[in-house]
Amino acid sequence: MTRRFIVEPRGVADSWVKLAVPVASVVAALVLGAIFLAITGNSVIEVYAKMLKTAFGSWRGFSETLVSATPLILTGLAAAVAFKMLVWNIGGEGQLLIGAVLASGVAIMMGDNVPAVAAVVLVISAGAVGGALWAGIAAAPRVYLGTNEIITTLMLNFIAINLMNYLVFGSFSPWRDPDATQFPQGRPISDRARLPEFGELIPGLKSFLHRLDLGFVIAVVVAILIWVVLFRTPWGFGYRVAGDSAGAARYAGVKVSRTFFATFLMSGAAAGLAGGIMVAGVLGKMDPRSLELGLGFTGIIVAALARLNPVVVIPVAILLGALINSGPALQSIGVPSSTAVMLQGAILIFAVAGEFLIRNRIRRPDAVPTEVSEAEGATA
C-alpha cells in the first residue's frame, strides 16, 4: 500500500514542538479572526493594534490585563491539575461561582466583626472550600460509583449559574443588596474582608498597578506551589505516575482512587479560590454579571495552551487575560467585543487539534525514521 504520508506516534515530543504548537495555535486563531474581520468589512490591523494597545499599551491597561488574568491563572490550574490526572473536571465555571457564593456568604455573615487580615483569609479560604465542595458532588460518585464526571461537572456549572442568579436576582437572600431596589445587585462586603491593592500597600505603585490587588500574587504563588507539589514531592510523583498509567501506579503502591479524589478536590478548590479572590478583590461583592464571564471555561483554554504545566499557566493566563481585557475596548472603534470570545474559541480549537502534532509525527514514506526505537520504547 502506498501512502503519501505516514502518521506515527512520537515517543516524547521535542521541546520545540511543544512550544511551536501552542504559539502556532494563537497565530492561526488570529489569522482566522482576521478573515472574519475582513469579511465583515473591518480593518484587521486597526482591530489587532487596538487590542494590543488596550492590553499592554499603558500601565493602566497592563494592570487591567493582570486583573483579568488573576482568576484565569486559578481556573487554568484547576483544569491543568485535573486533566493531567485524567480527571475530566469541566466544572471550573460552577466551582468558581460557588466559591464566590461561599466567600461572599462568609464575608456578609462576618460583617465588620473580624479583624482585617483574618477576615480576608477566611473569605478567600471559603472560596476554595466552596469550589472543593462543589467539585466533591461530582468527585464522590466518580470515585465510589464510577459515575462519569464529564457530564456531572458540566451540569453542575448550570446549576451553579442559576443558583447564583437566584440568590441575587430571584430572591431577597442575604447575598442581595437591600439598598439596590431598582437593579438587583450583590450585597457589598466589609472593607475589612477586601484584598488590599498594591497601591494601598505601597503608595508609589498606585499609578502603575491601579486597582490590581494581592489576588494576583496569591494566584501566582498557588501556581508555583502546585508545581512544587507535583514535581518535587513523593505525592506528586505518585500523582504523575497515576496520570500516565493507573495500573503502573497501583503496582508502585500509589493509592490511585485516593489520589484521584484529592486531585479532583484540589482542582475544585483552585477554581473556587478564583471566585473568592474576585469577591474579596476587584468586585467586593457577589456580582453575577462580572462573575458569569465563562472564566471556568476559559481556564480550560489556558490549561490546554499551557499543555497542563502549572507554571506555564501563568503567562498563558496573562495572554488570555489580555484578550478578555481588550474585548470591550473594541466597541469604541465599532467592532463587537465578542471578537475576543471568538478568538478564544479559535485558539482552543487549534490548540486541541495541535495536540495531534505533538503526539504524532507525519513523514513521507521514503524518509527513514530516525527515532523509531525510542518512540516504540515510550509508547510500549
Next chain:
Amino acid sequence: MNESAEIGLLVLAIAAGTPVVYAAVGEILAERAGVLNLGVQGMMLVGAVAGFWAVFTVESLWLGVLLSLIVGAAAAAIHAFNSITLRVNQIVSGLALTIFGTGLSTFIGRAGETQLAGEPAPKSFEPLLTGGLADIPLIGPLVFGHDILVYLSWLLVAATSYYIFRTKPGLALRAVGEDPPSAESAGIDVAKVRYIHVLVGGALAGLGGAYISLALVPSWTDEPIGQAGWIAIALVILASWRPWRALFAAYLFGAAGQLNFYLQTQGVDIPSNLLAMLPFVLAILAMLVLASGERARKLGAPAALAIPYSREQR
C-alpha cells in the same frame, strides 16, 4: 386556569421544547456513534445567526433553514475532524466549538455593515393552520396549531427512532458506538459512520438554533438561545439516548417554563432560576442512577462514547 389558557400553554410548551428536540436528536445521533459533542450550544448559535441572516437579507425562510443546517454541519465538521481524524480530546474540542460558536454568532450579529442585533425577523414560521381544523376544541390547536418545523421535528423523531432501532444502518451506528473494533471487523467503516452522524447532528443543532431565531422569538439578540444547547445535552442522558424520550422530556421542560410564566401572571411565584436548574439536576440524578457499566449500557449508553478509535491501534 381556563381552558384556552391551558391549551395555549401546551402549544407554547411544544414550541419552547422544539429547538431542544432538534438539538437533542442530533446529539443522540453523534453519541450513538461514540462521539461526545459538547459543541451543541455553539452549533445552535451559529445555526441561529445563519438562519436569521438569510431571512434578514433575502427574506426566504427555507433558505434560512437550509443555511442553518449547512452552517451547523460545518461547525460540527470541526469537531468531527478533531475527534475522528486527529483523535484528540473530544471534551475539550467540543467545548472549544461552543466558545467559538458563541463568540462568532454574536460577532456576526454586530460586526457587519448591517447590524442584526435588535432586529426582528422580516418573516417567521407561523402556525400552518388558523381556523378550520385548528378551531376544534382541545385537540385542534394541539394537533393542528403548530408551525411546520414542529411537524418536521415529529417526523424527524419518528424517523430517527426507526432508523436507530429498526434498520441495518442504524444497527451499524449502534455497533460503532458500542464496539468499534468489532464493527470494523464486520466491514463497517467506523470513521465514515462517525463523520456522517456528527455532521447530521450538527445540522440538526443548527436547525434547532434557527427555530429560536425564526419561530420562537423571531428576532436577533446576542446569544438568544439561553442554555438550550446544554439542556439538550442533559436531555440526551435523561432520555437514555432515545429520540422519543428526548421529545417528551423537551416538552416537559418547555411546559414547566410556560407554566411558570402563567403562574407568575397569577401571582404565584416559583423562582424561574430554580426551575431552570431542573433539567441539569435531573440529568445528574440520572447519571447517579446509571452509575456505570452494566446498568448504563442496558439503558442505551454507548460504551465507546468519547473514546477515539484508531484502526492501527486496534
